[in-house]
Amino acid sequence: MRTIQGWTALVTGATSGIGEACALSLSQHGARVILVGRREERLQALAARLDAPSHCLILDVRSREEVERSLATLPPEFAEVDVLVNNAGLGLGLEPAHEGVLEDWEAMIDTNCKGLVYMTRALLPGMVKRNRGHVVNLGSVAATYPYPGGNVYGATKAFVHQFSQNVKADLAGTRVRVTDIQPGMVESEFSLVRFKGDAQRAGKVYEGMEALQPADIADVVTWCVTRPAHVNINVVEVMPADQGFGPFNVKRR
Template sequence: MLFLQNQIVLITGASSGIGAACATVFASAGAKLILAARRQERLQELADSLVEKYHSTSEQIHLLQLDVRDRSAVESAISSLPPAWSEIDILINNAGLSRGLDKLHEGEFADWEEMIDTNIKGLLYLTRYVVPGMVSRDRGHVINIGSIAGYQTYPGGNVYCGTKAAVRAISEGLKQDLLGTSVKVSSVDPGMVETEFSEVRFHGNTERANQVYQGVTPLTAADVADVVFFCATRPSHVNINQVILMPVDQASTILVNRRR
């Protein structure tokens, strides 16, 4: 798509799942990608596969080994981007995770802090350091990956749902704050998506993670990336504020039809 040719797209949490799927769909449209994640080797593998698949060059991809929870690291990463990469057109705040399904009064403090620091503060840090440039250029788009959990709480989801409710509120607030500029804000909020999400939630317990999707055809990371891509490619006067998407077998956070 000519609209995205050589546009600079920064994707956090790009080493797997929805982030990697977004990288793929934007690479296919000729965008220049800044891929950020903690796992440098996974980023490099993704970059190599994109170069091979789309016959692009390594000059089209810039890698950032970055933990979004580290404010000073985020500031340094954005401020030290090479001039050719500094004018970010699209920011996809995808980095996020869930930890555990404990009742609130039995929760692990470390799990809470990791979710809050990643899902809320990391998103805020990237937004704070990237959006001023968009405002000064009077163009740009922030796309936040939220969740149905930001709309509906479920048992054991307490803090995670709270962080995604915060993403929803932050997205709405940012849209209001940017009124009068040409900068867009979208929130893409999926239900069940089969990625590493559940494995991370259960601290690597693959068997328990697989049970989450048993009997259900969940969304894929590519399904979500398609919606992100749709939001990013609307005409300049159109802003997609929020999109909620779920698999057909899911009606809410707790109502799921499991086909035996």
């Protein structure tokens, strides 16, 4: 196991769920953590719980200007980021494609794809220059396994996977690593956001089964980051035991 004591990790979407759990886990392993999110009160509350020094960035990753400006003004002790956890992302709606809400589609593309690209492009040059770093992208099993209503969300996560693989190809020969983590069902605010605050509908998603918890994914992220420097975990696909694969969708007339 490689120590990350004294490293600096930046986690987007740190205000809840997987992002919050990743910040806690990385802090427990000795990393300084930059907490990125849009809800200041939540970030400050999380910062108070961490075991290592932290810095809060109130930032919307969808804005290229905000990303570039905020990262350029990091305090010196947080300026050299060793681990980037691109966790900020969302799914919106489950309508079939011909009934999809374009504003929802744009929000998913802007956050899941463009926000991830902005953060990666801003921090990757420093990692390459120092010949040390790790980009961890939170994808989804939806990148591989389509489901009704998952149209644009699944497409954005397929982008995350392919972008991760191609960046890894560019970095071959350096000690900068890239990992795509692809969770299945995780009990978090994901469904509450997808259904725009409908708690009853969101709760039914996890009813009668034991979903993954954010801490389960944080464990995987920390395991990947703490592998020896010459080891790159390319892709991790993880589902709860209660989730599996469905048959082909055949509509009969």
